[in-house]
Amino acid sequence: MDLSYSDDHEAFRTELRTFLDERLPKTLADKVRLGKRLIKEDHEQWHAILQEKNWHAGHWPKEHGGAGWDAVQRHIFEEETTKAHAPRIVPFGVAMLGPVLMAFGNDEQKAYWMPRILSGEDWWCQGYSEPGAGSDLASLKCEAKREGDHYIVNGQKTWTTLAQYADHIFCLVRTSKEGKRQEGISFLLIDMNDPGVEVKPIVLIDGEAEVNEVWFTDVKVPVENLVGEENKGWTIAKYLLTHERTNIAGVGFASEALSNLRRIAGLEMQDGKPLIEDALFAAEIAKLEIALMAMATTNLRVVSAAAEGQAPGVESSMLKIKGTQIRQEINNLTRAACGPYAMPFVSEALEPGSNIDTVGPDYAMPSTAEYFNNRKLSIYGGSNEVQRQIIAKTMLEV
């Protein structure tokens, strides 16, 4: 077994580091490092810088305008960019819709939408979940009725991440109530500037409004915006979910969070000594580090299998469970490390452009926000319970 990267991969890593060194704006990296909230312009700025190098969607094949990275390169990219405190690439266009269009879109759709994703001209969001359809996605009700050249869409989506920034949403909609529930679902692209679309923010327990409700009232969508066949959207949904779960382990995020934790534990004092010298605290960090070392390798095993063309199946569920557990535990310990200064909460101080001072050390308030915000990791993209079901169903012969 060879645990090292190939020369090509090492060269890619070096190129990437130089690029990040030269092109990642310090203002952006500082924001990310300090846990400040990013706004649309921040993401757009970074996407544009990446796109100059064709790296906004580096993993897309060259024929579609990507850089044709393999899975290992994509992994290296994620590792290095998190380490450098680059903003994450907003996944909805490049990591979700892009692959769907490549696999299911017709030529016109590919030609029209894909360059717009690359250039950042369109900002996409994901309209799957509804108030009554969470884990049980197939029970979705949002309806699209065909009338001539259009679908008329009525219904509601919820938990739509960053819909406030989006001008387009890809939706699962009900086009038939006959037969099995899964067989009446279609995959539809909707312009959010169309009349009848309304977005309402939902504030989460960390005080930030990153998710939204999206309402549709008699929204007219041209039939050209149907991806794949009518009533065959479920296949696309499942395909997309496996793409949503790539990089689900979040090794880069976890490593970054762990070194942040180490840094904080070195600065915080307990009984006159740095907290990190407390044997119990150090042992908790050590346990997480050991778990992360193993997970990084589990992740690489899956990544290299994928690079050789094997589709990750049950492995992505394993990575999701373990990855979210580790990250959430790091967040928990980081909050604990901050001691009493984890309590002050001046939400506005985390807002973009705010000149309000945080209270206590600059890392304390974001650590509380991040702990609560990252409870989402085990809920979205298919909850950890759902992942356990998948593992059990696949592996158990009952």
Next chain:
Amino acid sequence: MNFEHTEERTMLSDGLRRLLGDVTDLKALARGDYGWSTDAWEKLAEMGVIGALFSEEDGGFGGAGFDLMVTFEEMGRAGAPEPLLEVVLAGGLIAALGADSQKEAIEAIIAGTTQVAFAHGEPGSRYDLARVSTQAEKTDDGWKLSGRKSVVTNGAEADLLVVSARTSGEVGDTDGISLFLVPKGTDGLDLRDYPLAGGGRGAEIEMTDVTLPADALLGEEGKAFEAIETANARATCALCAEALGLMETAKKLTMDYLGQRNQFGQPIGRFQALQFRMADMIVEVEQARSAVINLAGHLDDDRKDREIHVSATKQLVGQTVKMVVEESIQMHGGIGMTMEYDLGHFARRATMTEHRLGDALYHLGRFSRLRGAA
């Protein structure tokens, strides 16, 4: 052994539950724009709740560990952010150490007209009670204080602060710590007031040459540590009882939700994966209740036994808080993560109890040290 509360305490608890149910604005709390309510405070005073935190000889009608337990469990159950814990700390210290003239303040505290806070923690002191570096210097006609106090709950709203400062010794020594009564608005006090993640408010207090009269000294010079530790033990009991109440509500909300939320054509509570976790949560909350009972019943033990119970209880409750908060949110799915839904407030407030008076890991270490030396 009788594990039932006395009739008086049961009445206190029932009355408090009704009162807080009426006056606690959970929606405002969830939005984070409700420090605490003066209306609720007045009603708490009227009902005698503040008096229940003091013994008869101090002018109250309770003050025992189980009075603290009953009162704070209900505060937690309602998610109420009113600064009652500050009464246990600052009020308790005035009662324990005050001269007769200083103790006059207690009447006004019990009546609800004087707000108090205990300014003790400092940047870098974390949970160590002896790590005081604020300096108090004796002057011809009194005292002069300089230093910085951090995350002083209710600091800005307090009419009267109990401030710790060092009159001798090194940072970390238990000897040499003194307490002072500092009225609101005293010159040289610079306050920054802010909201706390779990409701209520805190303050950073900067003291530059705060000049105080001789009779500002509370108790004997340099000998306050024992009283601070005792007040802290009582406050830990109160805080753990509050956490217990918060967990009871989080648990109830989750049980209700498992019965109401349908996915795959049935209530999610029918899935064994969730049933078992709910069952574990119920078991752990009962363990936490027992831990709080243990502490409430041992508050009057000698120092060593009492402190073993303090650390045992805070450790176990802290560990349970984490489980209950995380499992409750998880079993609610997306709804559990929203500000609008009540669980969010209970989750935040319960989690924040970990950041006061020592977290689970801190007390695990302290418990082993106390036990090891037995």
